[in-house]
Amino acid sequence: MLQQVIDVASPVPPYQQLAVHLRGMIADGRMPPRSKLPSVRAMAREFHLSHTTVNKVLHELKSCGLLVGRQGAGVFVAPSVAVGPASGATELWVQAVILVGEERRRLLEAFGRECPGCRVIESPEGDDLAWLEQSFLARSAGAFVDMSAKAQEVYGRTTAPGELLWPLCVKGRLPMLPMSINAQIMACNLDVFERCGVPLPGEEWTWDDFLGICGRLRSAAPDIAPAVIYPHWDYLLPVIWQAGGAVFSPEGRRCLLDEGAGLRAGAFLREIGRLCPPAWSNDHAEIYRRFVAGQVGMATVGAWGYCQINEGGTRWVGVPLPRAEVGVTWMSARGYGLSRRSAHHREALRFLELRAGQETWPDKAHRRCGLPLHRSLELDGPTERCFRRAFVSGRPWLHDITPEHRRPRHMTALNAIVRHVPSLLHGDRPVAEVLRAIREEVDALIAPSDAPHNR
Numbered sequence: 001m002l003q004q005v006i007d008v009a010s011p012v013p014p015y016q017q018l019a020v021h022l023r024g025m026i027a028d029g030r031m032p033p034r035s036k037l038p039s040v041r042a043m044a045r046e047f048h049l050s051h052t053t054v055n056k057v058l059h060e061l062k063s064c065g066l067l068v069g070r071q072g073a074g075v076f077v078a079p080s081v082a083v084g085p086a087s088g089a090t091e092l093w094v095q096a097v098i099l100v101g102e103e104r105r106r107l108l109e110a111f112g113r114e115c116p117g118c119r120v121i122e123s124p125e126g127d128d129l130a131w132l133e134q135s136f137l138a139r140s141a142g143a144f145v146d147m148s149a150k151a152q153e154v155y156g157r158t159t160a161p162g163e164l165l166w167p168l169c170v171k172g173r174l175p176m177l178p179m180s181i182n183a184q185i186m187a188c189n190l191d192v193f194e195r196c197g198v199p200l201p202g203e204e205w206t207w208d209d210f211l212g213i214c215g216r217l218r219s220a221a222p223d224i225a226p227a228v229i230y231p232h233w234d235y236l237l238p239v240i241w242q243a244g245g246a247v248f249s250p251e252g253r254r255c256l257l258d259e260g261a262g263l264r265a266g267a268f269l270r271e272i273g274r275l276c277p278p279a280w281s282n283d284h285a286e287i288y289r290r291f292v293a294g295q296v297g298m299a300t301v302g303a304w305g306y307c308q309i310n311e312g313g314t315r316w317v318g319v320p321l322p323r324a325e326v327g328v329t330w331m332s333a334r335g336y337g338l339s340r341r342s343a344h345h346r347e348a349l350r351f352l353e354l355r356a357g358q359e360t361w362p363d364k365a366h367r368r369c370g371l372p373l374h375r376s377l378e379l380d381g382p383t384e385r386c387f388r389r390a391f392v393s394g395r396p397w398l399h400d401i402t403p404e405h406r407r408p409r410h411m412t413a414l415n416a417i418v419r420h421v422p423s424l425l426h427g428d429r430p431v432a433e434v435l436r437a438i439r440e441e442v443d444a445l446i447a448p449s450d451a452p453h454n455r
Contacts, residue, residue, distance in 0.1 A: 024123050063101050093122075111351055128342040135398040167394070179336065179356065187291065188201070195221065213226070227298040236269070242328055243264040257435050257439050292308075413445040
């Protein structure tokens with residue numbers, strides 16, 4: 001009944017694809033009110049997803065009032081579901097609205113008031129508005145309308161209007177209206193540095209400087225973690241680049257992690273692990289909570305860290321990541337592309353204007369730098385300047401691979417690295433052995449590049 005809709009080559013995560021598909025079936029009447037959904041087990045088997053992922057989607061749709069659960073009976077489409085104007089209305093096909101709950105309801109109601117003859121249909125294809133990720137922009141940029149002027153208009157930039165968009169432009173055009181942007185820098189706790197009598201690092205500090213500062217902080221305050229590195233590929237990636245290396249070959253068919261630069265990067269991470277304790281949790285929030293409490297001297301941060309540390313009120317400053325052969329970090333962005341083939345440009349642009357005004361975390365809007373054009377980035381503090389430089393000079397996650405060869409399976413391969421990072425930092429296995437294991441796993445994930453299901 002539900003049909004197979006999960007596209008492994010799509011930049012939209014599988015759980016969002018399933019949510020979009022179910023919403024579409026409810027909206028167009030293929031799943032009418034009070035109809036029963038298949039069991040979680042049946043849906044997981046049909047879509048090749050885990051039970052956890054299917055349950056996550058069902059919980060989201062229940063929270064939006066589209067589904068209801070009955071104890072012992074199953075999950076059903078709600079008895080009364082607002083699906084927008086009746087047949088004959090204009091339909092705006094959107095790949096993913098992303099927002100959930102009250103924020104989603106407000107957006108769709110506002111759009112309904114602005115465009116009463118149009119209803120939003122969520123679809124994995126996104127015929128009018130597609131959800132794009134920066135790493136894949138260059139490959140499909142020509143299919144989308146230039147959003148440069150609209151981005152300036154929607155976000156109302158004043159003192160720094162253009163440079164944050166430059167990395168997202170392809171041949172002078174901006175193929176998407178960005179909804180989020182992120183980069184990674186190093187946060188230094190001013191109270192900890194002052195208490196320990198250790199000078200802050202400069203903007204051109206090196207790996208040796210970083211290790212030296214960790215050693216001095218640990219000697220001055222043994223009860224404080226000199227630094228906490230979130231055990232994820234998003235920290236491993238810039239370290240590999242800083243050493244002059246790459247994760248993937250340019251055509252995206254081989255992993256290069258266990259070659260010379262990878263070995264240097266692995267040795268650096270192992271030295272960090274010798275000086276610094278393991279992260280207490282895989283939850284960023286716990287790391288930042290301890291940072292705010294003065295229990296951590298340095299931590300890698302992105303947009304979430306900026307938001308949460310500022311919310312805690314501690315004194316801190318952001319500096320670039322320490323460098324080896326080069327100084328570099330990653331930056332990422334996501335947003336909507338308006339298809340040049342869309343017949344509903346007016347409605348699509350109005351939807352984007354409303355969607356861009358929807359903060360995912362409205363209560364944090366005054367201190368969050370996750371949205372690319374947020375006012376906080378116009379502050380002239382050293383941390384904001386550091387983020388701006390990271391946005392402009394950072395590399396996309398799949399930088400190693402030429403744009404035409406980048407595929408979502410390469411992102412899957414990056415995620416597979418996560419479970420190995422703790423072994424690089426704090427394990428007993430030789431670094432070369434750990435990197436070889438990563439390379440073998442990544443190669444297995446990216447090898448079938450010519451298989452039909454991988455495009």
